[in-house]
Amino acid sequence: MRYRTIGQQAVSAIGLGAMPLSIENRPDEKRAVATVHAALDAGVTLIDTADSYHWHAGETGHNELLVARALARYWGDTSGVLVATKGGRGRPGDGSWTVTGTPDHLKRAAEASLKRLGTDAIGLYQLHKPDPEVPWAESVGALRDLLDAGTIRAAGISNVTTDQITEARGILGDGLVSVQNRYSPAVxxxxxxxxxxxxxxxxxxxxxxxxxxxRSSLEGASGPVSEGTAFHEVASERGVSPQQVALAWLLARSPVVVPIPGAGRPASIRDSAKAPGLELSDEELARLE
Known part of the structure; x- marks a missing residue:
């Protein structure tokens, strides 16, 4: 596994997005834990979760608790694993998502996440989404307070614009270490x-x-088949999965990129973890553009 950095911490170049383990159509706990363990076996040292990754009402923190149990049951050393969680969104149980970015809510949410993860401080705490009803500086200021209190070691922001990144950097300084936005071959x-x-x-x-x-080309996966793109063509020529090509392409975009593909089964994360070893040529990268 190759490594990149988030703040001062080296992490695997590919992380595990743990959300599929807790939301709609989630696997049973045995398979969910096996998926986390497969990631760790493959050298993954970044796990992304959130307090809002759950399915039913009253399950806040389901994914955080699952990740904590999986790490506790792992037979190897997990001291180098960075668990990144998020706060500021909710799920009332009807399939919708809410946004709450008030400082009081974010501070309470972080304290609750800390208890569920069972650590002395959250390695990376991310503001899940800007709340249009709350001034951005107030929401980010809550992260500053959490840093100062030692509740979190580093802060991140998600679903943000360049202006919001710049403003957050002014408030958090070096305490801001990451941005999590949607970015993929399609978006x-x-x-x-x-x-x-x-x-x-x-x-x-x-x-x-x-x-x-x-993901339907992977063993045991289901869903609509996507094919015929340049990613599939390169994958066929290389004898690897299109998912590996997509992740290798993302890694080639910039040395600061650390993709966090979701996985609901061990085979998925094992495949994704191979992406850092796939070096794409200039000609292949040009085709993927």
Whole structure:
């Protein structure tokens, strides 16, 4: 496994997006834990979760608790694993998502996440989404307070614009270490945010990094088949999965990129973890553009 950095911490170049383990159509706990363990076995040292990753009402923190149990049951050393969680969104149980960015809510949410994860401080705490009803500086200020209190070691922001990144950097200084925006073969509208992160030395964590590339080609997966793209062509020529090509393409976009593909089964994360070893040629990268 190759490594990149988030703040001062080295992490695997590919992380595990744990959301599929807790939301709609989630696997049973045995398979969910096996998926986390497969990630760790493959050298993954970044796990992305959130307090809002759950399915039913009253399950706040389901994914955080699951990740904590999986880490506790792992037979190897997990001291180098960075668990990144998020606060500021909710799920009332009807399939919808809410946004709450008040400082009081974010501070309470962080304290609750800390208890569920069972650590002395949250390694990376990310504001899940800007709340249009709350001034951005107030929401980010809550992260500053959490840093100062030692509740979190580093802060991140998600679903943000370049202006919001710049303002957050002014409030948090070096405490801001990451930005998590949607970016994939199918969705590339965060290019400006990626380049700003590059200039500021912030890690850029693309969420839903396999958008446009179906998982259905992997063993045991299901769903609509996507095919015929340049990613599939390169994958066929290389004898690897299109998912590996998509992740290798993302890694080639910038040295600050750390993709966090979701996985609901061990085979998925094992495949994704091979992407850092796939070096794409200039001609292949040009085709993928």
């Amino acid at each position: 590339r509208d965060s290019e400006a945010e990626l380049r700003l992160c590059e200039r500021l030395g912030l890690a850029f964590l693309p969420w839903s990094p396999l958008g446009g590339i179906s």
